[in-house]
Amino acid sequence: MQLTRGQAVELLARLAAVKRGFQTPPEVVDYFRDKNLKPAFSWLDVWGQEHAHAFTVAGVTETRVLNDFKSAIDKAISSGTGFEAFKADMQARLTPHGWWGPKTVSDPTGKWADKTVDFTRPGRLQTTFWSNVRSARAAGQWNRIQRTKASRPYLLYVRSTAERKRPEHLAVAGTIKPVDDAFWSTWFPPNGWGCQCKVQQLDQEDRDRYLAQDGYSEEAPDLGTRTYVNRRTGEVTTIPRGIDPGWQTNPGLARARTLVTQFADTLATAGADRAAPTIAKLWRGNWPKAMAKMDERVHLPVAASARAVDELGAKVDIVTVANDVVTKKVGKHAAVDIGSFAQVQQIIDAGDWIEDRDPAVRNILAVIGGVHWVLAIRRSTNGYIQVRTLFRTDARRHAEIRRRGVRYKAERE
Known part of the structure; x- marks a missing residue:
């Protein structure tokens, strides 16, 4: 052979x-x-x-x-x-x-x-x-x-x-x-x-x-x-059946997820003000591209927001995005590339937070450099903040999302 x-x-x-x-x-x-x-x-x-x-x-x-x-x-x-x-x-x-x-x-x-x-x-x-x-x-x-x-x-x-x-x-x-x-x-x-x-x-x-x-x-x-x-x-x-409780995972398969989880935990203890610059630096490098190509699903820190903790009842102020979400959005929206996710922090800081039909979700609208952005973040069942979607749009779509947000808020009140 x-x-x-x-x-x-x-x-x-x-x-x-x-x-x-x-x-x-x-x-x-x-x-x-x-x-x-x-x-x-x-x-x-x-x-x-x-x-x-x-x-x-x-x-x-x-x-x-x-x-x-x-x-x-x-x-x-x-x-x-x-x-x-x-x-x-x-x-x-x-x-x-x-x-x-x-x-x-x-x-x-x-x-x-x-x-x-x-x-x-x-x-x-x-x-x-x-x-x-x-x-x-x-x-x-x-x-x-x-x-x-x-x-x-x-x-x-x-x-x-x-x-x-x-x-x-x-x-x-x-x-x-x-x-x-x-x-x-x-x-x-x-x-x-x-x-x-x-x-x-x-x-x-x-x-x-x-x-x-x-x-x-x-x-x-x-x-x-x-x-x-x-x-x-x-x-x-x-x-x-046949696997002892607690042994039902592949320790190697969780390797990349382990490292990213540890890093996110470290950022969370640092506080949003100190974590945000570190996250921004990472998204300016090659790290996101490498992670986006991985077969294993990992949640990448993309921003830090104390407001997310207050508004959505999250347990940490680190906002993450799953690598498969990045790949999906880049493939679906021609005007969105991996570098677009480097703007999530700016969108969160400068945008308007709009309520969604789902109380665990916020739609954040921002205009950066003349571009209208829509960012949706959600609180997961275990209390973490994750990016749901990110895309470019126009003033008309922004106005439509605002009107819906007012209606959802009124319905809950």
Whole structure:
């Protein structure tokens, strides 16, 4: 079989890595290091995709102790050491804080009774170690898969080598689907506590060879779904049967979203006056064009507005726009390009805010450089402000939107 150029480059990289000795791929380390600390009383406090950008250990409510856990796991991931070395490291770190042994922890929310955590119990420490290590490895693997999918565009779900195997995971084993199939947004392993399932990346020849054998299929078995209610937050999630609650996301797929979410959170803590100049600088660079081309949906900070918090009851003053919204509007309106979104801040600051039929929406009208702009922003169900649409129009359309706004306001009053 003749190697493609992409396969040859990858093979050379692997051979070079062998000569140098084992090294943890940088994307694995970066994924873990990019996480922010989030002290939590229960594992339910950090849920689903939030794990992609928040590091937590159930029961660790002190930031300094949580930082020790993160540092020790970071050391283990980057150096490739195993659990026993991590355990010894944690004993040395936690003993001075009084956390090596039984520790009574109080719920900061006051909702649940005090509980005792004990990290000298191997099971407790092993769960913390392996759940973080495997998720980081999975995110790194997804990153590499995306880089090589042109030459190897398929993934095979490979069953776990663990002694005890989940029946549902055995049922899914042998499934072959394209890399970007929606199946991998939930079923990319690990898919539960202690899950050791894997995926194997395939080229066209590999795929055809496997599908010619028994036990392999392009169709995943329909195992159904179940509804799970997070006892801490009340959030209701639909989860494929066979996946443990909280593990129903692909850690690598959320990578870009993680970085942007962290950045938006940082801007929100800075306040609108300080955040606005930073956002404006970003939109003058190449960053928006790169993000707009991404397959993954991300919400890009585009403006900051304290007024949005007051008028729409938002919980943060950062206004975002989804990259697919940018692409859609640029494709639909000939007079709108990516650079047009750099004017959102100016439209918000100088425009007239008009009420909409939907009370969670405001239409903002502004004339900038003789151009009539219409910007619609909305408060999402979780309290964030997002751009709904942006387009150029004329004075007649502005007047029409104003008249409707007066009517909607009167109807509500």
